[in-house]
Amino acid sequence: MQEKKILVTGANGQIGKVLTEELRKVYGIYNVLATDIQRNLDDPCYEFLDVLNQYRMKEIISDYQISEVYHLAALLSASGEYNPVKTWNINLNGWISILELAKELKLEKVFFPSTIAVFGKTTPRDFTPQHVPLQPETIYGVSKATGEMLCHYYHQKYGIDVRSLRYPGIISYQSIPVGGTTDYAVEIFYAAKKNEVYKCFLEKDTRLPMMYINDAIRATIELMQAPSESIKCRMGYNLAAISFTPEEIYEEIRTHYPDFKIIYEPDFRQKIASSWTEVIDDQEARKDWGWQHAFDLKAMVNDMLENIAI
Numbered sequence: 001m002q003e004k005k006i007l008v009t010g011a012n013g014q015i016g017k018v019l020t021e022e023l024r025k026v027y028g029i030y031n032v033l034a035t036d037i038q039r040n041l042d043d044p045c046y047e048f049l050d051v052l053n054q055y056r057m058k059e060i061i062s063d064y065q066i067s068e069v070y071h072l073a074a075l076l077s078a079s080g081e082y083n084p085v086k087t088w089n090i091n092l093n094g095w096i097s098i099l100e101l102a103k104e105l106k107l108e109k110v111f112f113p114s115t116i117a118v119f120g121k122t123t124p125r126d127f128t129p130q131h132v133p134l135q136p137e138t139i140y141g142v143s144k145a146t147g148e149m150l151c152h153y154y155h156q157k158y159g160i161d162v163r164s165l166r167y168p169g170i171i172s173y174q175s176i177p178v179g180g181t182t183d184y185a186v187e188i189f190y191a192a193k194k195n196e197v198y199k200c201f202l203e204k205d206t207r208l209p210m211m212y213i214n215d216a217i218r219a220t221i222e223l224m225q226a227p228s229e230s231i232k233c234r235m236g237y238n239l240a241a242i243s244f245t246p247e248e249i250y251e252e253i254r255t256h257y258p259d260f261k262i263i264y265e266p267d268f269r270q271k272i273a274s275s276w277t278e279v280i281d282d283q284e285a286r287k288d289w290g291w292q293h294a295f296d297l298k299a300m301v302n303d304m305l306e307n308i309a310i
């Protein structure tokens with residue numbers, strides 16, 4: 001059997017960075033090739049790769065004898081609104097190139113990160129079930145909903161082992177997320193640590209599904225390691241951990257920093273957040289491949305405050 005060789009696109013991003021590290025712990029540094037659009041001379045297993053360059057992508061997959069791809073390169077919900085065509089190209093054209101290469105080069109498995117941004121006003125907001133109307137209101141959501149459909153299509157048409165998760169907002173200390181609507185839940189920790197007033201760009205009672213990075217990475221690896229027959233859904237699996245509002249996370253941080261202050265100045269991101277759902281029902285992920293989250297709000301805040309470096 002061929003040794004597992006993994007390619008990660010977008011490896012410098014919020015999820016990509018931590019996922020690459022964890023995959024390397026499991027499979028070894030030289031079996032996990034990190035790629036992104038910055039040079040990185042410090043990483044011993046790294047290639048510059050623009051996911052829109054499909055010739056180079058094919059060359060890299062062939063040269064390194066890649067067997068699994070995690071396509072994490074993406075523009076997120078808020079920054080995507082400034083550049084819809086670029087968002088579509090990176091999030092979707094990069095993805096279809098990978099699916100085509102999966103077919104041509106017979107890759108073992110491919111992973112597509114989807115998101116709560118695939119939901120829209122026609123989706124039930126509370127305990128959002130797995131199979132619901134997807135009518136997203138951002139180009140990011142449109143690209144991810146279409147990406148999920150490609151997952152399903154390439155699986156049923158060509159038998160590609162495609163797996164996907166609908167990530168909630170991800171909270172992490174390893175890097176600062178850029179361009180997302182859920183980013184406030186990371187920024188707020190930096191303000192608390194620096195003793196600054198936090199100016200929140202969402203309203204205080206906007207409840208959104210969220211997840212700590214440790215849970216998100218474990219979910220990804222567990223999904224990809226699950227036997228193929230237990231993967232019953234080839235679109236993105238609903239994935240849940242915690243749901244909270246800005247005021248609730250603020251109050252939890254205040255148990256550590258009693259003088260911490262927040263003010264609310266909602267901007268265009270409020271409209272995006274209001275189009276998403278509040279609490280996700282992820283029973284299919286729990287039933288099919290045994291998903292269980294570990295971090296609640298309290299545990300996540302403790303761990304963030306312990307690890308965040310300013």
Ligand code: SER
Nearest residue numbers: 076077115180181182
């Ligand atoms: N974190 C993402 C965003 O806010 C949602 O998937 O855009």
